[in-house]
Amino acid sequence: MTRDSQLKISYGQAFIAPDRNSIRSTMSVRIPEGSGLAVKGVSAVVADSTWRNVIAKQAAETCVRGFLADYYATPDNWDVKTSATKVLSALNGWLFSQGKNVTNGNYISSFSSVVLKGRHGHLFHMGDTLVYRLRGGEFEQLNREHTNFIGGYRYPSRALGLDPSVDIDYHQFSLKQGDILLFTTQASKGTLVASDYVQQIRHNASDLNEACDQLLNVAMEKASARGYSSTHFCFQLVRIDMLPEESGDTIGEAFGALPVPRELNIGDDLDGYRVMEVLNKSNMSCIYRVEDKHTGREMVLKAPSPQLESRKDFLRQFIMQQWVVERVNSPYVAKIVDASRPRNYLYYLREFVDGRTLTEWMLQNPHAELRRLIDLIEQMVKAVRALHRRDILCQGLHPDNILVDQRGMIKLIDFASCAVPGTDDLPSPLSIVRMVGLTPFSAPEYRLNREPGPNADQFSLAVIAYWMLTGQQPYADQMEHFHSRVDFSRLEYLPSYQFNPMVPVWLDGTLRRALQPNPELRYRRLSEFIYDLKKPNPHYMKEGAMPLVERNPLMFWKGLSGILLLLLIGSMVT
Template identity: 35%
Template sequence: MLLSASLQVSIGQHSVAGRKALNQDSFGAYLPKEPELSSKGITLAVADGISTSTVSQIASETAVKSFLDDYYCTSDAWSVPHAALQVLKACNNWLYAQSRNGPFGSDPDKGYVCTFSALILKQRHAHWLHVGDSRIYLLRNQQLEQLTRDQRVWRGSSSYLSQALGAGAVLEPDYQSIPLQQGDLFLLATDGLFEVLPEAQLITLLEAEADLPLLALQLTEAALAAGSQDNITLQLVRIDELPADSILPLCLDQQLPLPPMLQTGDMLDGLRVIRPLQQSSRSHVYLVQNTNTEQLLVLKAPSTDLAEQPDYLERLMREEWIAKRVNSQHVMRSASINRPRTALYTLFEYVEGQTLKQWQLDHPTPTLEQVRGIIEQLGKGLQSLHRSEILHQDIRPDNLMITPQGIVKIIDFGAARLAGLQTDDEVAGDIPGTALYTAPEYFLGLAGTERSDLYSLAVLTYQLLSGRYPYGADVARAKSVKAQKKLRYQSVLSKDSELPIWLDLTLEKALHPDPNKRYQALSEFLYDLRHPNAEFQKPLSLIELHPLWFWQCICVLQSLVILWLMAAAN
């Protein structure tokens, strides 16, 4: 058997609409280079839209693309099944929400639904996940084995899918794993192929041709010749060379251990500790240097006190996934090293500069233009998160950095929520973030939305301009709709303030306790911070135009009334 530094494969794939007008199938493959090849593996995926839906081709395309993209964004510390299941769960929830909230809510068979099968080849093992009735086969030693189980329920001569991606809120995909052998040939296919080609013919065809792209075309033509009436999609992957045992990580599919408490000068996976940055009961954060590249990085490890809390560990490792999903200069990026990890931790770029909290100490009375510049940059970072269906949920000065070049970055994702992925305690109404910046709806036990992040950004704007908070500590105590209706916005203006009235009205709208009465888009709030909104350009009252003259007149009138009353009494 040939052993090499890394896994080597050959791939062939083909897809046609066949005799149908529309091809509802989708497929994809990703062959990464090192270090991703060893840490994440090679991934192939195929999806088949169901014929009763007019939008299932969108579902199949979304399923394949999101799986291939998101799997490689998950933490290297996650096992293959855990990472793949988390990604597939998020995709299922997104598809299900599109159907439920659209015109197909009452009939899921017409919504965003598809079958899905994925094969992940990592190191010397094959892993597969499966939902529906697409299939994965293995040809080994002239024996063809169907690895997946058709998830169909038969009623007499008719049948229906017992499970499909996007068909329901709960997903239970099949998962299995086997050791690889050199020469293994895997076939991923939709039912347009295997329903018309018997197993014996499949074996003959698979053994007759070594050129996999040509073989994929020949299999498609054979299925059409056999009378296939469906879309035909197939992928072939052959194991040409296996990697040596010596490059296997410490633990292939089990939980990695927590790192010990680190001190300056300690080494971990080729990372030298420069100094601790932060120590708390929840996590330990260190400035480290990659000894291969001399790049400075930030290593975040869970506290040993929380080693037995899987939900916390899950959220910690999810931070790295979130950072990989977002590409913005205003959001901290994740980092990677060219070697397997031996412990559970996350890695991020090192952002040089100071926190916004430190910046505030140096600038206790910032100008309106300085505040706008900070908030607009943060807004761009939040918009990038929201485009990736991520809520930050903890915007506050401690979680924001300002570089020497003046770039503002979001640096912490400990409270962030990724669409479709909530742990049990998050679903139960766990209040994220810091109370003074947390949106009122969280205190009602409601899930957050993009308008919740907008509220936090508006609180930060208010606090930078005034040093105060719009409702003080009353928001955290208002845990009912009735109590929140009693909240009264305190104007950001003061007697010495030179801020325009329309800016105060902009903040008042963004900080409304009812999320439905706030700005509906972050871009609207950012625009109104610089441009007077016509909605707020109502005619000013006499007291607003001439406050001193107004109160002088009131005093004169009071004096005249008193004199008249005294004269009438005599």
Template identity: 35%
Template sequence: MTLTRQARPDGGRVSPSPRLDIALGQASDRGRKDINQDFHGACLPAEPQLSTKGTVVALADGISSSAVSHIASQTAVAGFLEDYYCTPDAWSVRKSAQRVLAAINAWLHSQTRQGEYRHDADRGYVCTFSALIIKSATAYLFHVGDARIYRLRGHDLEQLTRDHRLRVSADTSYLARALGVGPHLEIDYLALPLERGDLFILATDGVHEHIDAPRLGSLISEHEEALQAAAEGIIEQALARGSDDNLTVQLLRIDELPAPTVLEHSRQLTELPPAPLLESRAVFDGYTIERELHASSRSHVYLATDNECGERVVLKVPSIDQRQDLASLEHLMLEEWVARRLHSPHVVRAAPARQRRYLYAVNEFIEGQTLHQWMLDNPLPELQRVRDIVGQIAQGLRAFHRLDMLHQDLRPQNIMLDHAGTVKIIDFGSVRVAGIDEIDGGAPQNPVPGTVQYAAPEYFLGLGGSPRSDLFSLGVIAYQMLTGTLPYGTEVAKASTRTAQLRLGYRSALQYRQDLPVWLDEVLKRAVHPDPSKRYAALSEFTFDLCQPGGARLATQRPSLLERNPVAVWQSVALLLSVALLLALSRIAGS
């Protein structure tokens, strides 16, 4: 049985160069059995899904001991092809596929548990599953069971998966892993770089147990330009060699690879000219420019009025120096791409989409002030107000993290407070998106994104970030709001080795604010720990502990005077030594 979705009827080929271009052939047969318990499918989407999610081929093989496993196979493949493309664009392939497969596995297992075969999984809703996802210049494999995925590169045929089958004897074996067997799924995952001409083969055991690798390669070579004929020939050959099982094979060849770009699906990068620098009162693309808000080497930001609806918006256009830099233009468009996918009252919104004649980004205008200005106006804020602001920032960050995004430039200048007291995160110029990184083909990233005073220590080691990196930045901001300074001063940026980071000395917040609870200092210290593994695991833990003592997790003893005020300690020591010296001198003089 088969399910195929194509962007257009083009004989199994999609997408002209320089985008991804593949050739596809697939065939299935019930063989000598009464029904075909195999199910296979493919989805060849149009843009933008071709770039953001990729092309998918998948097959499933039911087990002969079950009368309902053909339903499991169809559910697995059809459900995967449907639900994978419904996952957020920002999610990585691995996260998207594993989330979908976990849900399918749970559904299949529950159907067995609710049916007459709840005590015999081998007769329930169980099947093998193998999928290949081609996104940009990478192949992603997901596999459980005893079907196989091969790669033919030149004349070398390599098996990329392993069989999850245990053999008790020469004649007896059973599946060790499959979809629907248990409530939890363990699935093999592999990511491989692609080369033009790579050919992938997905085959059930009814095929690969009767055609060895050399014969498989020669059959494909005989039909090099007609993969559908090759797939049908492989089925015929396996039947002729005595296969008594269902037979399914899928062939996918990479004919062209895309040139990696951050926003490969965005026509605007190649079809629209960069917006010019703007003047006050100018009418531009349906907006009236009011004034310039900010200018930097990367961009110019303007306050404008949308002439269609009368709302005030913020326009960001590339600077003169960045107009020929494709990477900079990609990042500018990425900011709006990110804003359109985030839905949180604590993250700036993208303006409504409309037809444009130039390349620029548009977001909502927030009437208020930056957190940086608020901190200048409130040098000694109440603790509860700080907790409120930090909690709102954390809610905004969670919107990023749920979609596999990292902000990477969290700082007071990138946080706005409106007149109602609502906090919003702005400026997505350094945002890292897992799904977009895959399109980018692993291009080198700036090792220290954002502003060094708030960047997590791991960035200075050349390591990638994680949600705990954003948490570090939030911890620094919380500390700065309360104390007016930074927990490590400017030393973090100088610590570019593990050893140097271990020597970083946390400055107790109690040195600057004696009115703060002792346990609160421990909360801040943990949030900004140089080692990511020793920070809070989740933003919710940090904001929870920020509001009350953390029980056994935190020290209950008041820190020593040396920790709270080392200057006072050493001044006292110096005074005692001076007194002792004077007494000693007076005794010598008296004698």
């Protein structure tokens, strides 16, 4: 059951085959739960393999299962068309390669899918499967068949697995409440006419499974009367029962409009969660350790600060925090907990981690071994990489947002600045940082109003690592006074071994590279950064061994300009 403000559908199915081994068509409907409904939408699929194929059933099922599994695993900031076409192209290549290894069979299958998201349908089609729409008294075929006649038989001219590359028909259309979509195969094409479909669907509109059964019965009767095969029919009906409001086709609306709770104190109750401890109250949010009165489970409840109740931009970003992070699965990132009961207020729950902030841990372990510190840094890198794998920028890395639990494991716990670049439904990374604010650990590109990338998180990780090793900042309050690229080119990096003689020169070289003001000069990947932190890079074994362009970009470009000027003068003289 979905919220009234979200898309709601009903569906029914019916098929016949003489036995399991002769099945050659497959159909399915996937309705995701929670925010996935607004993010990815509902998928309805039908696939039909060639009739002289010993693995027809396997081919059709592979198409349907492969598409549904991979479509819902695509990054959430991809639009429907991008997600589906990339998945189908990859699936086609795999099916084609597998078909080369099959004797007397193939992985070729016609395929049609409609993704229903918000107030629009997105049709993807190749082959001779059929998709119709019944709207009021109008019965319309939405797709175009791709067929050839060879030797008196009809074959699909386009299909999944037929060629190394596939040409996918795409069509977007608006939805109306009451629309009914019919998915079927070529077997019904010469058997039923439009009036048959409309009559059976209307007579059984309250039960779509019964409507499909009646379509099947009528098709079998007509096929038998005409001497056709009556053993290969399938029908799938999908009805649009409810559409979201015009503004509901955004990710943020998936959580609905809920009031901001008042500030809570120890002992207060909110939706059955009793406050055990007030962890933090700020002008941005209120964070509490709570206990579920029904299960006894301890969790952390985070709600917006009541003073932000009228700030729609802040509230929208708060709503995004849960949506963004619930898609990350990592032991180094605190997990979002699904509320066991309907929420009456705006908040979200995450797992409770019994630990100390990294700031507190460093104060209690001022002489921690270098090996132990690098282990903690590596765990932080793994946490950030888990976010990056879902196309999420962390942006808010800070020692107070990182916990070290009783086993010495890192947990990233704050997601207020997280962003998914390139998504129309979400605020941009820069706008989020402007709302939340900069810290001494923020990368220079934010101060230059440049759109950040994953290397911005690398810079923040390196600042934290530098701070852990030295207790200082790599640019010692210089950054706050600089506002242009020229200013940042004058930043003077302070070698970490000047503050901590125990830091090897090669380790400082690694930090220096990750802390380059120019993001293009940092490591290309976080894996390279952590590799150099753990294993000495021979390029950084001696002081000053780092290339001049990385150690002092301003001096490098001045020197290069001077050389070019001398060469130009020399050429003019000669």
